[in-house]
Amino acid sequence: MSQQTQQTITLIGGGLVGALLAQQLAQRGFIVDVYEKRPDPRHAGFSGGRSINLALAERGLQALRTAGLAQDVLQRAVMMRGRMVHTPDGRSGLQRYGVDDSEVIWSVSRGALNMLLLDAAETAGVRFHFGQSLVDADFNARRIRLADEHGIERSIDAKVLIGADGAGSALRAAMNAYAPLGERVESLGHAYKELEIPPAGELSSDRLHDSGGHDQFALEPHALHIWPRGGYMCIALPNTEGSFTVTLFLPAQGAPPSFAQLPDAAHAAAFFREEFPDLLPLIPRFAEDYDSHPVGSLSTLYLDRWHLDGRALLIGDAAHAIVPFHGQGMNCGFEDTVTLAALLAESPQDTAEVFAEFQRIRQPNAYAIATMALENYVEMRDSVADPHYLAKRELGALLAERVPQHFMARYRMVTFTHLPYAYALERGRAQDQLLQQLLQGSTDASSVDLDAAIATVQSTLPPLPNLRNG
CATH class of the missing domain: 3.50.50.60 (FAD/NAD(P)-binding domain)
Structure with missing residues (x-):
């Protein structure tokens, strides 16, 4: 200029x-x-x-590349490969965001x-x-x-x-x-409150979970942790110094569980002991965090x-x-x-x-x-542990592997490409409808004839635009 x-x-x-x-x-x-x-x-x-x-995902990274700042930011970020889903019975499993470590998001x-x-x-x-x-x-x-x-x-x-x-x-x-x-x-009607899991060195050994060999962290660091409970949830994102920022999402008002029914740390701790028993021991300053951190609106x-x-x-x-x-x-x-x-x-x-x-x-x-x-939000708090959702996810992954030019999970379109959000929304709905049709109510992806499904996808969905990763 x-x-x-x-x-x-x-x-x-x-x-x-x-x-x-x-x-x-x-x-x-x-x-x-x-x-x-x-x-x-x-x-x-x-x-x-x-x-x-x-x-931080691909769209944000591309903007930072344009500004010449991407590498500086990534040095201060923690890679997250997917969702680590923690079920009420204490089990956990990783649901990858992308196909491999080239498709990850970053906690900053x-x-x-x-x-x-x-x-x-x-x-x-x-x-x-x-x-x-x-x-x-x-x-x-x-x-x-x-x-x-x-x-x-x-x-x-x-x-x-x-x-x-x-x-x-x-x-x-x-x-x-x-x-x-x-x-x-438009208010969501749900709200949030933040808590913290400190670095592993600040926790007693009997409180530690499997952190995948990363001694600095109390949990696996390369994941976004979710405790889905249907209608509400907790999540935890890693920080570079070894801590995790925990966020509780609940309805703001109404019958339990809601923030209105958890006015202080004593009520909240009882709720956590019932619903998140594996998470509560990892938050030693629970009472201090809960009583001092405000409830945020959404x-x-x-x-x-x-x-x-x-x-x-x-x-x-x-x-x-x-x-x-x-x-x-x-x-x-x-x-x-x-x-x-x-x-x-x-x-x-x-x-x-x-x-x-x-x-x-x-x-x-x-x-x-x-x-x-x-x-x-509905997917994170409800669907990630739902058998029908998991079957659609498994079938979608098979189709994305076999016919990548015709099928890509909506999450991947949003997170790892520069395809316009409006396109990802429309295409995602068409793909979801097709998955529902192919499964016909089944919760077993292996029950679907994959070759026939591929032919249906190719004849129904036009090829994806060539806008992946820039």
Whole structure:
């Protein structure tokens, strides 16, 4: 971008998506100012909202490759090969995400990743302004009002505004007040609370499980652990230092089990002894964690409009926050940044057209991954131990091996390719319908005539697009 066309972009929000977008825009020659309400986490410590571990998959990795940061991030991540499902009788088994170790996801720390992205953006020339909350926006005058941590306000020019300030976006609120965006927030009715399994060295030997020879970890580290119980569940994701972040998902209200019925650690411990007896001994600070950690809400955000002509645009969770059950919230937001940065680089002076095109491309995919994330919650808490689900999974794996150009599990399409989310949703539904038809109610995949099934797949499903792994 030449000096004559160099443009200033004002970004609200310096979290994961905001920092990555800022870096990519600065690399393309834009002048970027980022206003973040929190203090700089590199000096004040990370104190972001949700601290659920993040699952980094191919879409997010591709965005980090574009920014030249993928290897730095992977050095701070733990590989997860699949779901380690823990049944009520104490057994466990791994359900792989992909075909082999070339198809894995990565557990990353939200705080560590945010700080790495801030460093990279600053190196690229981005100017960060921390402790600056958006108070209001005058879209006609193209100015915004900010307040510092002491409540002292100031007004600045902001000809092009981009909001990457998360699900509770202050910019979205200002835009919606100026011109309604068609906002709908649908609560899941379920909530979450975080707990922690410490490194193995902090547990007595009688509490340890099989960690696959990894002495630092109390459980197998290269897996996302799930304790599905039908209607609710616990999960645990590994951290690089040997601990696991445990998240309990329950209905928020209603008859037991719900968070309303577990008001304190004493009630919760009794519940865990009944439902998660193998997990409770691994959480020595259970009472402290349960009583001190808040109950988090889970909702999906839908907007009819993401932008005000060329003046303001929402991106990431500010535009399309989803529940975390497909591990795609961050990956979707990172994919947003690649699309937007490329569009702006092509037409830096026509932000109205760029913002409209960005919404046209990304909105159907945001809707699709929101749908799949909700469906994946049911799969994780209920289906992973269901015989019919397991039969469909086994038959699907056989078909994917024999006719990979015609069949790929929806999870793999979402997690390990760049196929649009909307395509993965549609194709996944067609494939699932076909699997149901082939099994005819059976829970035994070997009962299906595989050669006949392959012929049916080839005649029913068109070949997959050639978009795997980039």
